[in-house]
Amino acid sequence: TSGYAGSDYFCDRVNETTKLKELLLNGNNVVLMSPRRIGKTGLLYHCFNQPEIKENCYTFIIDIYATKNIEDLIFEMGRSIVRTLKPKGHKAIEKFLEVVSALRPGVTFDVMGNATWSLGIDKPLSPEFALEQIFEYINQSDKHCLIAIDEFQQITYYPEKNVEAILRTYIQQCTNANFVFSGSERHLLSEMFNSPARPFFSSTSTLPLSILPLEKYAEFVDRHFTKAEKNIPYDIIALLYERFEGVTWYMQKVFNQLYMTMQEGEVCTPNMLDQTINEIINSYSSNYADLLYQLTSRQKQLLIAINREGKARELTSSRFIKKHHLSTASTIQVALKSLMEKQLITHNLGEYEVYDKFMSLWINKNY
Numbered sequence: 001t002s003g004y005a006g007s008d009y010f011c012d013r014v015n016e017t018t019k020l021k022e023l024l025l026n027g028n029n030v031v032l033m034s035p036r037r038i039g040k041t042g043l044l045y046h047c048f049n050q051p052e053i054k055e056n057c058y059t060f061i062i063d064i065y066a067t068k069n070i071e072d073l074i075f076e077m078g079r080s081i082v083r084t085l086k087p088k089g090h091k092a093i094e095k096f097l098e099v100v101s102a103l104r105p106g107v108t109f110d111v112m113g114n115a116t117w118s119l120g121i122d123k124p125l126s127p128e129f130a131l132e133q134i135f136e137y138i139n140q141s142d143k144h145c146l147i148a149i150d151e152f153q154q155i156t157y158y159p160e161k162n163v164e165a166i167l168r169t170y171i172q173q174c175t176n177a178n179f180v181f182s183g184s185e186r187h188l189l190s191e192m193f194n195s196p197a198r199p200f201f202s203s204t205s206t207l208p209l210s211i212l213p214l215e216k217y218a219e220f221v222d223r224h225f226t227k228a229e230k231n232i233p234y235d236i237i238a239l240l241y242e243r244f245e246g247v248t249w250y251m252q253k254v255f256n257q258l259y260m261t262m263q264e265g266e267v268c269t270p271n272m273l274d275q276t277i278n279e280i281i282n283s284y285s286s287n288y289a290d291l292l293y294q295l296t297s298r299q300k301q302l303l304i305a306i307n308r309e310g311k312a313r314e315l316t317s318s319r320f321i322k323k324h325h326l327s328t329a330s331t332i333q334v335a336l337k338s339l340m341e342k343q344l345i346t347h348n349l350g351e352y353e354v355y356d357k358f359m360s361l362w363i364n365k366n367y
Contacts, residue, residue: 031182032181187348232268233267257279
């Protein structure tokens with residue numbers, strides 16, 4: 001249910017893997033767009049695990065979802081490079097730190113006394129200088145580098161105003177690497193790469209990622225259950241697929257729990273499926289209650305209203321306001337902005353919905 005567990009536990013994506021691999025090996029930078037939790041990061045690991053890439057390239061996957069500024073970005077890039085170099089021994093890491101002198105290694109200790117190796121930026125030096133050195137190291141590498149920056153749209157939230165332009169300059173000059181800019185906020189990525197006014201305009205190929213076809217996913221699930229002599233009828237798989245709109249992570253979570261609880265020779269029923277979903281939702285119950293407690297009353301009202309609609313449109317219309325007994329259009333806009341920033345709500349093609357589908361079911365059950 002988390003991470004990449006190898007090709008045997010990777011479902012389909014044959015065409016997407018081939019396309020991404022071909023684009024990268026033929027010198028293209030790629031934008032990989034998809035909603036969250038349908039396997040975008042898994043595809044990156046699977047692609048980078050292909051023999052043609054694994055044997056001929058160094059690969060780095062840098063998740064910047066939690067970064068807040070350019071210093072955080074540089075830290076994550078440095079940490080990812082060090083993590084990849086670690087199996088190659090101390091000399092490889094020492095060489096990296098020689099080139100990237102702006103990054104200062106340090107050791108910290110947790111409450112148990114365990115040592116953790118970390119990186120920081122030498123304060124007299126600017127973050128831009130550290131970034132320049134990282135790209136210099138990449139350019140000096142003895143193998144071609146493939147670098148995926150996951151949740152790339154996060155840089156649009158940084159307080160520094162010229163991050164896009166700085167990165168575009170270094171990436172353009174980096175002849176020894178190709179990049180995947182992966183992200184889940186489609187409108188932000190589209191704006192970054194399709195607007196003539198933005199630095200990354202017309203600099204990449206685009207690979208959109210959609211949900212897995214039901215037939216492929218059903219075949220994958222059935223194979224693993226059958227191997228363990230457990231029976232999962234196609235109708236059950238189709239029912240869950242429809243309930244979670246084909247979003248892989250939620251289906252994986254439910255099937256993982258079913259696989260764990262079912263006995264050899266047992267056949268899954270709709271009742272067992274519902275019971276498993278309820279158990280999962282209940283396990284998250286206190287988390288969801290805490291999240292709602294932290295919202296203002298107007299934010300909470302709007303969240304519940306959007307959830308009741310399923311996919312809500314025209315949130316400031318008189319119809320929506322009257323139907324859900326909300327306040328004015330201006331207060332809705334303020335509440336919506338906050339819910340979007342907290343990433344409790346997603347927005348796609350004019351439709352708003354609760355981001356976490358388990359949370360959506362929990363709200364339905366309790367409100």
